[in-house]
Amino acid sequence: MNIDNILTKVTKPGRYIGGEYGQTLKDKSKINARFAFCFPDSYEIGMSNLGIRILYGVLNNIEDVWCERVYAPWEDMEEEMRKNNIPLWAVESGDKLLDFDFVGFTLQYELCYSNVLNMLELAHIPLLSKDRDDSMPIIIGGGPCSYNAEPIADFFDVFSIGEGEEALVEIVTLYKDMKASGKYSREKFLREAAKLEGFYVPSFYDVEYNEDGTVKAYTPKYEDVPTKVRKRIIKDMDKAYFPDKLVMPYIETVHDRIMLEVYRGCIRGCRFCQAGMLYRPIREKSPEVLNKQAKCLFENTGYDEIALSSLSISDYSKIDELTDSLLEWTDENMVSLSLPSLRADSFTKELMDKISTVRTGGLTFAPEAGTQRLRDAINKNLYEEDLLKACDTAFRAGKTQVKLYFMMGLPTEEYEDLDGINALAKRVVDTYYANPDRIKGKSPKVTISAACFIPKPFTAFQWEKQEDMEVLLEKQQYILSTITDRKVKFNYHDAKVSRLEAVFARGDRKLCKVMLEAHKAGIKFDAWDEYFDYDKWMSVFEKCGIDPAFYANREFGKDEILPWDIIDIGVTKEFLLRENKKAHESKTTPNCKEKCSACGADCLGGEKTWCNRKL
Amino acid sequence: MVQPKTLRVKFEKTGKLQYISHLDLLRTMQTALRRAKVKMIYSEGFNPHMKITFALPLSIGIESVCEFMDIKTEGSVQPSYVKDNLGKNLPADMKIVDVYEVETKLTEVKYAEYMIYLDFKEQSERAAEIGQRLFGDTLIVTKRTKKGEKEVDISPMIKSVSCSFEYGMTMIKAVLCADSENYLNPFYLTGALENALGSQAEHKKVVRTNTYFENEKQFS
Numbered sequence: 035m036n037i038d039n040i041l042t043k044v045t046k047p048g049r050y051i052g053g054e055y056g057q058t059l060k061d062k063s064k065i066n067a068r069f070a071f072c073f074p075d076s077y078e079i080g081m082s083n084l085g086i087r088i089l090y091g092v093l094n095n096i097e098d099v100w101c102e103r104v105y106a107p108w109e110d111m112e113e114e115m116r117k118n119n120i121p122l123w124a125v126e127s128g129d130k131l132l133d134f135d136f137v138g139f140t141l142q143y144e145l146c147y148s149n150v151l152n153m154l155e156l157a158h159i160p161l162l163s164k165d166r167d168d169s170m171p172i173i174i175g176g177g178p179c180s181y182n183a184e185p186i187a188d189f190f191d192v193f194s195i196g197e198g199e200e201a202l203v204e205i206v207t208l209y210k211d212m213k214a215s216g217k218y219s220r221e222k223f224l225r226e227a228a229k230l231e232g233f234y235v236p237s238f239y240d241v242e243y244n245e246d247g248t249v250k251a252y253t254p255k256y257e258d259v260p261t262k263v264r265k266r267i268i269k270d271m272d273k274a275y276f277p278d279k280l281v282m283p284y285i286e287t288v289h290d291r292i293m294l295e296v297y298r299g300c301i302r303g304c305r306f307c308q309a310g311m312l313y314r315p316i317r318e319k320s321p322e323v324l325n326k327q328a329k330c331l332f333e334n335t336g337y338d339e340i341a342l343s344s345l346s347i348s349d350y351s352k353i354d355e356l357t358d359s360l361l362e363w364t365d366e367n368m369v370s371l372s373l374p375s376l377r378a379d380s381f382t383k384e385l386m387d388k389i390s391t392v393r394t395g396g397l398t399f400a401p402e403a404g405t406q407r408l409r410d411a412i413n414k415n416l417y418e419e420d421l422l423k424a425c426d427t428a429f430r431a432g433k434t435q436v437k438l439y440f441m442m443g444l445p446t447e448e449y450e451d452l453d454g455i456n457a458l459a460k461r462v463v464d465t466y467y468a469n470p471d472r473i474k475g476k477s478p479k480v481t482i483s484a485a486c487f488i489p490k491p492f493t494a495f496q497w498e499k500q501e502d503m504e505v506l507l508e509k510q511q512y513i514l515s516t517i518t519d520r521k522v523k524f525n526y527h528d529a530k531v532s533r534l535e536a537v538f539a540r541g542d543r544k545l546c547k548v549m550l551e552a553h554k555a556g557i558k559f560d561a562w563d564e565y566f567d568y569d570k571w572m573s574v575f576e577k578c579g580i581d582p583a584f585y586a587n588r589e590f591g592k593d594e595i596l597p598w599d600i601i602d603i604g605v606t607k608e609f610l611l612r613e614n615k616k617a618h619e620s621k622t623t624p625n626c627k628e629k630c631s632a633c634g635a636d637c638l639g640g641e642k643t644w645c646n647r648k649l
Numbered sequence: 650m651v652q653p654k655t656l657r658v659k660f661e662k663t664g665k666l667q668y669i670s671h672l673d674l675l676r677t678m679q680t681a682l683r684r685a686k687v688k689m690i691y692s693e694g695f696n697p698h699m700k701i702t703f704a705l706p707l708s709i710g711i712e713s714v715c716e717f718m719d720i721k722t723e724g725s726v727q728p729s730y731v732k733d734n735l736g737k738n739l740p741a742d743m744k745i746v747d748v749y750e751v752e753t754k755l756t757e758v759k760y761a762e763y764m765i766y767l768d769f770k771e772q773s774e775r776a777a778e779i780g781q782r783l784f785g786d787t788l789i790v791t792k793r794t795k796k797g798e799k800e801v802d803i804s805p806m807i808k809s810v811s812c813s814f815e816y817g818m819t820m821i822k823a824v825l826c827a828d829s830e831n832y833l834n835p836f837y838l839t840g841a842l843e844n845a846l847g848s849q850a851e852h853k854k855v856v857r858t859n860t861y862f863e864n865e866k867q868f869s
Contacts, residue, residue, distance in 0.1 A: 039852060042710040047668035055681070055740045282680055284673040284740075336683030336738075367683075368691060 037128075040114040048285040049077035050111060052125035055282040056335070058094040058101070059126060066098040066210045070124045070134040070171070074141075074149035075561060077105040081281070082289035084343065085140055085177065085198075091277040092199050099206055102126040103281070104137075106149045106559070107156070115156060122157040131157035135209060137171045138202075139190075141179035144538035145531070145560040147186050151553040154189065161550065163191050163237055168220050172209070176202075180234075181265070181312060182491040182598035185541035186549055187236035191220070192227055195601055196265030197298070199275050201232045228259050232266035234601065235259070241543055247584055249542060249595040264602040265312075270641040271298060271319045276327050279334040291339035291372075292331045294324060296356070300345035301626035301644055303633070304402070305413045305494035305617050306441065309345055311605050312492060314635035316626060318642040321356040328360060332369060340364065341372045348373075348380030349627070357388045379420035383427050397428050400439035403447075404454025411446045411620045413494075413613070418458065425462050429469050435479045436462060442509050442526075443487040443501040446618060452509060455482060456516040463521050483525045484513060486532035490539050491598040492605065494613030497590040500536040502583075503529050530568040534560065536586035542597035545585075548578045606634035651724025653690045656731055657751045658720060659869075663712040663856075664742035671706055677740065678718065685734035688723040704755040704860070704868075705827055708834055711763075713857035714746075717868070719755055758868050760808050761827035762859040763835045767819040767842070768852040776819040776846050780812030783845050784821075790837050806833040812842075819850075827860065 041047040062068075071090060073080030080086065086103070093101035102124035107115060115122070121130040131137050137159065139150050151161055154173070160166050163173065175183055176194040183193050194201050205227055212218040212226070228235040238259045242250040254261055268274040276295070283290070299316030300309065328340055340360065344350065357371065364371060371389050378399040401421055403409045409416055425436055440455050459480045466478035486506050489498045501509075506529040517524050538545065552574045559565035575582050590596065592611065599607075609632065616623060623631050626644040630636075636645035662674070669677070679699055682689055691697040700721035707713055722731075728748040736745040769776045788804045808824040819842070825833040835855055843849050860868040 041668050042853075047709065048670070048673055051665040051668050053665040053741055055677075055738070282677070282740075284669045284677055286673070286676065290676075334684065336680030338679075338683065368697060 037120065040111070040118065040120075043114060044110045045108060046077075046285055048283075049105065050107070050125070052103075052128070054284060056279050057103075057126055057281045058090070060094075060100040062100070062127070064098060065100045066213065067100075067136065067206050068129075068134040069093050069099060069101040069136040069138060069206065070104050070131050071101055072104040072137060072139045072150075072153060073106070074139055074146040074153055075106055075559075076108060077283070078285065078287045080105045081283045081287040083140065083142065084293045084295060085142075087277050087280055087293075088275065088295075089198050089202060090281070091279075092275050093202060093206065095275070096203065096206065098210070100126075102129075102134075104131065104153070106153055109559075112152075112156065122153060131159060131171065134171045135213075136174055136206065138174045138176065140177040141175050141183065141186075142177050143561060144179055144185075144535050145566075147179075147538060147549055148552055148557045148560050150186065151189065151549060152558045155553070161553070162188055164188075166191070166220070168218070170220075172220070172223070174205070178308065178312060181308075181601055181603065182539065182541070183234075183236070184543045184597045185538050185545035187543050188546040189549070190236065191224060193234040193236070194266075195232045195234050195263050196603075197268050198266070199268055201230070201266045204230050205233060225256070225258070231264060234263040236543075239600065243542075243544075247544075248591070249597055249599075251595065252600050262600060262602045265604065265638075267315075267604075267638050267640060268298070268317070269639050271295075271317045272323045272642070278327075278330050280331065280337075282335060289341070290337070291341055292328065292335060292337045293341050293343045294328050294331070295319070296324060296342050296344040296347060296350050297642075298344075299635075299643075301349050302346060302415065303413055303613070303623055303625065303631070305411075305613055306402075306444065306487060306490070308490040308493050310493075311610075311633075312603055313345070314603075314605055314633060315638060315640045315643045315645045317640045318351060320642065321352045321359055324356055325359045329363065332364075332367065338368055339370050339372060341374055343374065345375060346377055347375050348377050348385070349625075353385075357385075361388060377416065378424040379416055381424035381427060383431065386427060386431055397425075397433060397435070398437040398439065399424060401458060402439065402441050403444060403451060404440065404456075404458055405451045407620050408444060408447060408451040408454070410622050411617045412441075412444055413617070413622050415622055415625065418461070421458070422461060422465050425465050426469065429466050429472065429478070432473070434466070434473075434476055435481070437481045437483060438462070440482060440484045441487050442484045442513065443506050445487070445495055445498045446620070449512065452513050453516060455484070455513055456522065459517075459522045460519060463519060477521055479521060479523065481523045481525065482513075482517075484510070485527045486529050488532055488536045488539060491596070492603055492610070494610050494617055496540070496596070496610065497592060497594075497614060499589045500533065500586045502587055503533050506532070528563070528566075531560075531566060533582070533586050534568070534571055537582045538585075540585050540590070540597070542585075544580060548574060548580055551578050604633075604635040604638045609633045653721055654724050654726070655719050655721050655751050656726065656728055656748055657869075658718045658731065658735070658748050659746040660716050660718065660739075661714045661744040661746060662707065662716050662742070663714065663744075666740065666742040667712045668709055670709055671703065674703070675701060677743075681735060681738040682720065684738040685731070687720070687731055687735060688726050690721040690723065702755055704758050705761065706832070707857065708836060710853070711835065711855045711857060715857060715860050715868075717755060717758075717860070719751060753862075753869070756829065757862055758860050759826070759828050759863045760824050760861040760865070761857055762822070762824045762861070764856045764858050765821040765823070765835060765839060766852075766854040767821070767839060767850040768817075769819055769846065769848065769850055772846060772848060773817060773819045774814045776842060777812050777814035779845050780819060780821060780842050783842060784810045784812055784823075784838065788841055790841055792837075803833055803837055806831055807838075810838070824861070 297318040704717035732748040806826040810823040
C-alpha cells in the first residue's frame, strides 16, 4: 500500500508512518495469531496509554503472536483514505485490519464509541457482530468501559473483563489451538472463550425488558455460558509483566514520559469514583521491583521524566522508600519525578522537595466539593485545614499557582455547597498572603475547575440521577457569580458532553441502534470540542425514539436489574447500597488501611493488599 | 576536568523519517543520546536541556543523506563512541555517517544540493523540456510570508540547476542557497514546474545530497 503521496498532504504525518524506535517487528510467516490493538482516538492520546504499552509487550512476548498498533486517523487522513479506497492499516506492518486474527479496542471513555464504529468501517469490517463470517477477525473490547459495554454490545464479539495481562494470553492461545486443530469456527471459538474466566460474549445472552424500559432479565442461551462474568485480576503485581522498553513516538504525545505503575486499586472509596471500585482490591508492587523497572525503562527509552502512576500515589505504603531509591540515580541522570495523583492531606515539604528536584510544575489538588458536609457525603475524607496546609507548604516553597478540582451536581448538593467552592478558593488566596516570606509584588493564582457529576456503574452513586442540564448550566453560572476575586479563575466542563457521557455510562443494549444511527450521521471524535455536536446527537436519539433522560436523568430503582449486573467486579451490590445510604446521611466510611468495610473485593485474592492485612 | 567539547554528527534522514518535523527530530535525538549514554552538557536553569544545534531546516517530504548536528558533550566523550552507540539507538531510517570534532561553524553552510525525481507519467519527458527552459530564466514564484503573499524572482537563489528525462521520470539536480538569510526550499522549483506543466506529479522524491561552503567546497 503506497501512502507516500497522502502523507505529504495531511497534518502530522508522523502519526501514520510507524517505524518508531522500540516497535516490534516479526516475520509474518512464523506467526500463528495477529492482533491489531486499536486505540479509538488520535495517535497522540493512544500512544500515552499505559494499558496498551503493557498489553503490547505481553502479546509480543509470545513467539508466534504479533501485536501491532492502530489509531483513529485524523479527519484529513480519513478523507484521503476514503478517496483513495485505502483501508485502515496497522502501524507496524502497514497491513489492513482484515488480515488480522484479532482486532482489539481499548475502551477508555464512553465518548470514543463513535470512533470504534468509524474505525471498523474504515477497516472494511462489517459493523455488527452477526454480519461477520468465519474469515473475519474477532473483535474484542477491553478497558474500563467494558464493565458496562451494553451500548456497543452488538458491535463486539467478546469483551475482556478486568485486567488483561493473563486473560489475553489465554484467549489468543485458545484461538491458536482451535485453528491448528482445524476445529475453528467463530461460533465454536466464542463458546469456548465464554467458558474462560473474565470473558463476556454478549450475543450469548437474551435480554428482555419490562414495559417501562428497564431490564427484566439476562438469560444465557446455552447451559455452559456463565450467568455472571467475574472480572480478572493479577494477583501478584510483582510478578506481573511490565514493559522493559517502549515504542518511542516521534511526535509529541500527551504523556511523553515513563509511567511507572506503583499499585492497582485504591483504598479510598470515593462514592462517585468508578476506578476506585473497578480496580479493587488494592495490590502493591514492592519498591525493589519498581526501582528496577524504572531504571530499565529509563535506559531503554531515554525519557527524562518518570510519573509515579496510581489512583492516589501517597497512599502507597512504601512511598518514601520508593522515592528515595529512585532519587539515588534519577538526579544525576537529569530525570525528574512527577506525582500526578497527590492528595492534599499527604502533601509535605519533604515530598515536594523530592518531586521538584530537577523541574518544577504547578500543583493540583482535588477537594471535589466545597463544604465538609458534601465532602463527607461523597466520602472524600479530606479536611479544609489539610488543603490549606498543603497550599501553605507550596506557597512557602515559592509556588504561586494552585489548581483545585471540584465536581458539581453531586447527589445531595445544595447551593450552600456551591458557595463553599469560592469560599475555599478565597481561603487559599488568604493563605498565600498570610505567608510573611512571600515574594512581594507577586500575586497568587487559584484556578477552580468544576466537572459535572456523572453517575457511573459500580459506584455507590450508580442509582443516582444526573441533574438536568438546565440545572447544571444554572449552577455553573451561579458559581461564576460568586467569584469576585480576580486571583480566582473558574473553568467548567461542557454540561452537554457530561450528559452524553452519563447516557452511555449507564446505557443498555437498546442504545446500540443509537450508536449505529450516530455513526451513519457522521458522528465521531466526540471527546474533541471541535467535533462534539450535541444537537446532532439529540436528533439521532429522537430519530431512534429513545429518550436520553431515561439513562442520564432518571433515578434508577434500588431493586432494578441494572444492565451491568451481568458483570461481577468482586465489590458487592450490598456494599454499594450501604455506601449510598451513608452518602444521604453525610456519613463517611474509613479507608481500607484504617478498617475493612467488607466491600467484597477480597474474594478475588491478591498479594500485598490491605485486605486481611496481607501487606 | 577536561573542557567540554563540540562534536559534529553527520547523519542520514531518509525513508519514513522524511515525514518527521524539525522539532520531532530534536526530541528523537535527545532520547537517543540518553539511551546511548552520551555524556551531554546541559543548559543551566530550571528546565535544563541538552545543547544540540542542527545545521539546516529540512521540510517534511524531503529526505537527506547529509544532515549535520552539533552536540556539546563532556570533554572525555570520544567521537567513535558516539558514532557506534548513537547509531544503535536511532530509528531504522536514520543512520550516522560520521562523528568528529569540529573546526567550522554550522552557519558556514551556504548551499545545498538536491536531487529531485518527479513522476508525471507520460508527461515526464515534456516536463523535463519545460523545466530546462523554465529554470534557465528569471523564475517568479509566489512566496508566502507572515505578511501575506508576494511575487519573488528566485533565480538569484539558484546556484545551478539541470533538468532531464531519466528512467521515465523528470529529474532535477539543483544547488540552492541555504544560509539563514537566503534559504530556498526546493519545493518552489517543483511547484513552478507543476504550474508550468499544468499538472501535479503523481510521485515525488526529493533528496538533499550535499551541502557546501561559500567557496563551493563540500561542507564538513
